[in-house]
Amino acid sequence: MQQITPAQVAQWAAQQTQRPVLLDVREGWECQTASTQPEGLELVHMPMQTIPARVSELDRSRPIACLCHHGGRSMQVAYFLAQQGFETVNVAGGIHAWSLQVDPTIPVY
Template sequence: MQQIYPAQIAEWASQQAQRPVLLDVREGWEVQTASAKPEGLDLLHMPMQTIPARLNELDKTRPIACLCHHGGRSMQVASFLMQHGFEVVNVAGGIHAWSAQVDPSIPVY
């Protein structure tokens, strides 16, 4: 499983043939508390527990970067998606690292 840091996400996105998706797997309250504004990616919010039921909403032709709070939940989702034929990377450190590396205006919680 490839891991990329938030500081690398823009470069990774620019290297993809299709516009990638940043899949935020956190709970709704977490997204309301702190959310990334990715350049070059489409942001999609699907809480972790809803992914299996909503799998058909994801496009296998588009690369996916999974994001959560610190990287644990997103790693589990990324592994699940890989098993279902998706091209996936995990955002190491999650939204917490995104705040530190990319956008310090994102609240830390």
């Protein structure tokens, strides 16, 4: 599974032929605590446990970068989606690393 750092997301997104999705797989309270809306990507929130039932809501033609708190849950989701035929990457370090590398205004929790 390919991993990219939060600092690499914008460059990765710019290289895609379709507008990519940033799939945030954290729980709702986590997204309310700390979130990002990177330019060039569509932010979609689907908690990890809902992915199997909601996979049909995702467009297989669009690349997906998976995001969670530290990168563990998103790695599992990225792997699952790749097995379903999606083009996926994992955002290593999650929203925590995003706060450290890209946007220090994002709260660390």
